[in-house]
Amino acid sequence: MSSPFFTQSRTATTRVTRSGGGQRSGGTLAAALRSRLSGRQSEANTAPSVEVKVEAEEEKVSEQEEPFTAAPSTGDKLLQQSTVQPKPEPEASPPRRRRRLVKLEYEKEDVASGIKTEDWEPPAWKRQLEFIRDMRSGRDAPVDKMGAEKCYDAGAPAHVRRFQVLVSLMLSSQTKDQVTAAAMQKLRTHGCTAQNVLATDDKTLGELIYPVGFWRNKVKYLKRTSAVLQEEFGGDIPNSVEGLVRLPGVGPKMAHLAMDIAWNQVSGIGVDTHVHRISNRLGWLRKPTKNPEDTRKALEEWLPRELWSEINWLLVGFGQQVCLPISPLCSVCLNQFSCPSAHRSSPAKRPKSGPPRSPSPRIKAEPGRDQTINQKTLSPTGQRRVIICAI
Incomplete structure (x- = not known):
């Protein structure tokens, strides 16, 4: 056998024999090695199916990638079986939420220009x-x-x-x-x-x-x-x-x-x-x-x-x-409560230029006398000047 374990055991047995220990010591070492190998074999047999499947897939991939390498020994296979851990499955990412498209509630398209414009109308x-x-x-x-x-x-x-x-x-x-x-x-x-x-x-x-x-x-x-x-x-x-x-x-x-x-x-x-x-x-x-x-x-x-x-x-x-x-x-107007221009005062009229007119005073005549009024004379402001003459 080409395994390094068996090569080492032979050397140890020869040395024990030369030292005078007899075949009893060599047999004891061989028995311990067999029990050790059998324990590893039982552990390999009791490994879960997931590990075996993963190992088989890895061996298949390794054979495809390295076709010219020598096959590993039995001890190496047993050691590999005992150390291989299953790969954790990637956690499923939550689905991404799509953004909702925002659309105008009222819109119309101008056929001539191809431009969409929003509808508008007065509220009331x-x-x-x-x-x-x-x-x-x-x-x-x-x-x-x-x-x-x-x-x-x-x-x-x-x-x-x-x-x-x-x-x-x-x-x-x-x-x-x-x-x-x-x-x-x-x-x-x-x-x-x-x-x-x-x-x-x-x-x-x-x-x-x-x-x-x-x-x-x-x-x-x-x-x-x-x-x-x-x-x-x-x-x-x-x-x-x-x-x-x-x-x-x-x-x-x-x-x-x-x-x-x-x-x-x-x-x-x-x-x-x-x-x-x-x-x-x-x-x-x-x-x-x-x-x-x-x-x-x-x-x-x-x-x-x-x-x-x-x-x-x-x-x-x-x-x-x-x-x-x-x-x-x-x-x-029935629209006075909804019209935005209701009850607005009209613009004030511009007063005419010139000094303000003062009302002409009333003059009471003495009883028993006649009065004559001359209305031909005008004041500078345009008002008629009243002249009272007693006769």
Whole structure:
């Protein structure tokens, strides 16, 4: 046998024999070695199955990695079996929690630009709108009786009615409805068609529409617009916003209202000074606007389209009766508790220059005497000086 244990035992036995101990000592050493080996063999046999499996896998790996090394001896195998410890299994790591994606609750995508924008609307606009409807239920505002819907001749041909709607809208700019209705009545008596307007001289046309605001400029706009309509549309008006805004003196507000009243098509919100003022006062805009066109764009971003036609009529009459430009009647408004501009004082008027006027003292005449009053002499401040002469 090639084991170093047996080689060492032979040497020890030879030495004992030479010393005179006999075979008894050698036999005792051999028996001790056998018992020792048998004890190790029993320990190896009683090792758990996990250790044997691990040892077998290690031997297999070692054979694959070192194919040319000599096989270990039996004693080495027994010693290796007794010292091999099972590898601890790696602890299972807890599963990682995935982060939840945060998504906006209200968002819409602009198809043209591909940019997602968050929806916005005023907090209490529906309740405020219902209150305005209640306050406008009487339909007794000037716009209800003398607006553009009431100024055309219902018995005229369709293209003439549409032309008269456009003319009334052009005259209504910076003008009260009462003045616009009076001017339209005189034009209709004269003949309010594109052909008749072209045949009327500027002086006569000015007398017909006076005293509307900026009447001289409007005379020019009416003549130029009538010429375009007569030449390109046969006296009718265009049926698109793009075609209407090309006409002289016609802006976006007039174009959208003309599309609604004349053509019965809702193309946008007609925003005049009343709609512009009230929308800013109620907080119906994401941020305050400075002109009606910006107000129109801001309203159309959130206001439902089915309300675009009604909102002009509601707010114009509401602005004429309750939400006045100066000193609005907030005390009778149903929205006074939800309107952010309610009960704000109007700006103070600037006093006129010059010294304050003092009231003229009252002079009592003596009984039994006549009095003559000379009212021709005026004081430096503009007050009349009273001179009392006793006769």
